Amino acid sequence: MYYLELIQRFWTYNQNAQVGSTAVAMYLYLLKTAYSNGHYDFTISDVAISRDLGLSRNTVITTKGRLRKLRLIDFKTKNGLPCRYRMIINYPIDNSGQLELLKINMEESINDKTSLDIKMAEDIGTEANVSSCLNGNSSKENAIVPSKDILPLKMKMIIPEIEEYLEYAKTLDGYDSTLEFKIRKKYSEWLEKGWCNNAKRPITNWKSSLKSALPFLLDSNLGKTLYEGTIPKIRRPQYPSDKNK
Known part of the structure; x- marks a missing residue:
């Protein structure tokens, strides 16, 4: 070993x-x-x-x-x-571990919030039923039961694997192989922020978010291309009057 x-x-x-x-x-x-x-x-x-x-x-x-x-x-x-x-000795050591942990944390957070909200809903129902009994009306018809609308809806935040993410990026208009590094970087940034965008809002549709972000990556890449290299020296044209000087 x-x-x-x-x-x-x-x-x-x-x-x-x-x-x-x-x-x-x-x-x-x-x-x-x-x-x-x-x-x-x-x-x-x-x-x-x-x-x-x-x-x-x-x-x-x-x-x-x-x-x-x-x-x-x-x-x-x-x-x-x-x-x-x-x-297990052959587990991957790239950012897949970060992705798995993020999914686990989100799952635990959702489960904790669901349990808390269910408990609150039950408490609300219990208090209302006790109040009904104290008022001399304890019939089942008038008993208040927590509405299912009180319980939270689990927000589905689908996080793709990096391979699926890159494959989709290649299908977008304007994609260029020179953008791959920046697209990968954007994926890592979203992961580090808990799969949220720059406005700290959860990314519920990553394909739409990536499609919206691509033009900005293109603009930054274009600016880099325009300013790369040396600026050529421009010579002033000579006119006949200059030769007489």
């Missing part, structure tokens, strides 16, 4: 993905456990991890799920038995 090489690979990966301090601690702990066992597959209980890292059991369960979504580990659980882990 190439223990030191895998540690270095993970730090390189984390520079792009920024998985979080808890996930970092748990991944390195699992890697150290694999090294001690001399194999990428091993078993260890959530209770043991919780004790050694000082984390709650729920945090351990959530974090290992997060690491699996990032494709850093895999595991299998069975009631009454320690969890069986497998360290």
Whole structure:
């Protein structure tokens, strides 16, 4: 097992993905456990991890799920038995990790907001029903039930892979191969901003956003082309009167 090489690979990966301090601690702990066992597959209980890292059991369960979504580990659980882990050693270390983490964060954020809004809606309904009972009217017909309109709609923010993004860019009018670097840079900028544009608004239709951004990339590329190179020296034409001087 190439223990030191895998540690270095993970730090390189984390520079792009920024998985979080808890996930970092748990991944390195699992890697150290694999090294001690001399194999990428091993078993260890959530209770043991919780004790050694000082984390709650729920945090351990959530974090290992997060690491699996990032494709850093895999595991299998069975009631009454320690969890069986497998360290994945051939995961990509480019910005795909950043993309996966962004998707996970968005999913967790949506789920947290949905749970909070459902709880608020339930509280509103409960308070209204209690008020109805206190007023002497507790019939089912007059009981207030939270409307489904109160619950949030999940906003679908589709984030393409870089390959799909570039392939679509090539189909747009005005696309030129010299723009590929700037198009890639725009993709990275949107990722770093949480898949939002310069106005900090979520990008819900990335194809439309890219199509709108392309003319500005063309303009900047044109300006660069116009001002590249040296300016030729222009000689003043000679007139017959100049020769007599």
